[in-house]
Amino acid sequence: MTRSAVSHADLTTLSAHKVRAAIREGAYGGHTAGLAAGKLQCNLAILPERYALDFLRFCQRNPKPCPIVGVSDTGNPHLPTLGSNIDIRTDVSKYRVFRNGALSEEISDISQVWADDLVTVALGCSFTFENALLRHQIPVRHIEDGKNVPMFRTNIDLVPAGQFSGKMVVTMRPIPQAQVAQAKEISSRFPQAHGAPIATGDPAQIGIADLSRPDWGDGVQIREGEVPVYWACGVTPQNVLLDAGLPLCITHSPGHMLIADVAEDAETTILTTP
Amino acid sequence: MTRSAVSHADLTTLSAHKVRAAIREGAYGGHTAGLAAGKLQCNLAILPERYALDFLRFCQRNPKPCPIVGVSDTGNPHLPTLGSNIDIRTDVSKYRVFRNGALSEEISDISQVWADDLVTVALGCSFTFENALLRHQIPVRHIEDGKNVPMFRTNIDLVPAGQFSGKMVVTMRPIPQAQVAQAKEISSRFPQAHGAPIATGDPAQIGIADLSRPDWGDGVQIREGEVPVYWACGVTPQNVLLDAGLPLCITHSPGHMLIADVAEDAETTILTTP
CATH class of the missing domain: 3.40.1640.10 (PSTPO5379-like)
Structure with missing residues (x-):
């Protein structure tokens, strides 16, 4: 591995160990979505x-x-x-x-x-369960569109500990109505990656005012016949x-x-x- | 609830809250297997x-x-x-x-x-996955026999942290050969209760010398056509x-x-x- 810059495409077939080596050597500084599959x-x-x-x-x-x-x-x-x-x-x-x-x-x-x-x-x-959804032919809109996942503050209180407290942040993915149950079941198999959704449907029920204006990431289209599905998000602990x-x-x-x-x-x- | 002693049988239909209340008041001092089902x-x-x-x-x-x-x-x-x-x-x-x-x-x-x-x-x-095995008609020998589950020290090193280290303790349940795969699948759904078995078959592979002489609990019979199946045990952290x-x-x-x-x-x- 040299110190010359490598692209995301150069890394897609490499092992986790080799991707980490490229990052360690300063040869790659980009995002990690899609790298070291599995x-x-x-x-x-x-x-x-x-x-x-x-x-x-x-x-x-x-x-x-x-x-x-x-x-x-x-x-x-x-x-x-x-x-x-x-x-x-x-x-x-x-x-x-x-x-x-x-x-x-x-x-x-x-x-x-x-x-x-x-x-x-x-x-x-969330990469973990998104990969699993894709393997089961469940569409993930922001990946299809080359965008960042839309993230929203909610009104859901976290359980506090010491000086740590706040509200849950969620991601939203529009899922075709007929596949919502399957998306829930698949993601529930990954408790180490946020697990099953925390809500589906009306954004107001969890304190989201406008699905087209995420607090972080990019807005995505919700098509006819699709339901917004909300998963707990790793931005929560950062906040x-x-x-x-x-x-x-x-x-x-x-x-x-x-x-x-x-x-x-x-x-x-x-x-x-x- | 009075302070007069109550029996295990008296408690079997009560809620978790009421069983805890009986224990708190000193009315019950026995084991909790089979109480507050679910x-x-x-x-x-x-x-x-x-x-x-x-x-x-x-x-x-x-x-x-x-x-x-x-x-x-x-x-x-x-x-x-x-x-x-x-x-x-x-x-x-x-x-x-x-x-x-x-x-x-x-x-x-x-x-x-x-x-x-x-x-x-x-x-x-382990009560959690034992209940699930029983619901799926998978026999649990020590329960059938009214005994305590057999527990064994193994040669499996734990991953240390600070002053905490040692070897894993396992429980053993004989499972009919035809139901071993199902027993694995069912228990894997309960990561909060030891999850899938850590080994099956030959006890020597995990450093157990004699299955008839457990380190804790009671020995149980392994019948023709049954396989000894080993799950991680909650006695491990106590040791x-x-x-x-x-x-x-x-x-x-x-x-x-x-x-x-x-x-x-x-x-x-x-x-x-x-």
Whole structure:
């Protein structure tokens, strides 16, 4: 692998390990959708140890938006239960560093920010069940349209823990009425990736005023005969961390996920031979 | 409810809440198998906060023996995500108190032992998938025979975290050859209750010398045409806690579980209206 830039297309047939290597070497800085097919991709929350117990309690109490798939030792940048030779300081293509509740910088390497008291928490991601929907010929509109998934704040209270609390964020995908039950069943098989939808139909029931104006991502068309279906979203913990105003916290940048060696349909997210 | 003793049979038709009330009032001190049908029952580990982060990491890394279903706030005896008005100091019929890695006392109320730095971790229990096996006409030998399930130490290393490490303990159930695949499929639907088996067949492959001599529980007969099937067991974390030699730690006594209000087949172990 050289340091010369490679494109998303160059990486699509490579293993998770090789994609991480390209990212680590600075050769690739883009999003990870569609890369390392069949492998689990993860949202990231890196925070000081003194907040980690409360954050794990928060995630345990809100498993649909915050499904925990890996937790590092304190100060240790490796995640051996998720993959071989993962170094969380370099193996994600873009990070967001937050200080005192405000975005401080967006960078491609956090080696200079890393500290001995940091704990990495990896959370599941919707790519997993979207891939499963596509395998079952259920359309995923924002992927068809080459857009980012539409995300919305809701009025659904999260279960608090310590200084962590807030409202759930959801993604919305329009699903043909005849396939809604199947979409629910398929996504329910992936509790490590937000599981079954949290609601379907009328957006007002969960406090969404206008489906054409998402809070994040892009609006998508809802066609005749389609029903809006809402899944818990991994942006939820990012918002909660931001609101908590921690002195330091690091997340991935949206779409720039950690790619694990774990199969996305594995029974657990723990490598059997760490 | 009076303080006069009630029998297991008196309780079989009562709700989880009423069974907990009978236990809290000291009217019932027996095991909980078969009570509050359809509700989740939980293994318990109560430990000082300074060990809780490592213990949660340990459970996350070993989800089959240690499926986390609830975590309390520090010093708070309630578990609102698991049930209404649960008081963990009084609502389990028998507790084991360990001090410096040795059993100190077995008592029916831990109010006098409770301290402001304690954290309760509730873990799933095999009753959940056993009930599902029985609903599908798959025999469960130790239940048929009125015995305790046979449990065995294995040679399977757990993934360590902090001072927590050790070998996995498994339960064994003889299953007719023709039903083994179905038993695997059914139990895999309950990741909050040990999930699919970790092995089938030859006990030597996982370091068990003699199936007729379990390390805990009772030996059961394996009949012609039956295969021994091994599931991860909730005694695993109890052994690990014991070996860690914590100054104080409290567990339930075997078979004397915490009964939650959560349905055992719910998608998550979090009450939607806490």
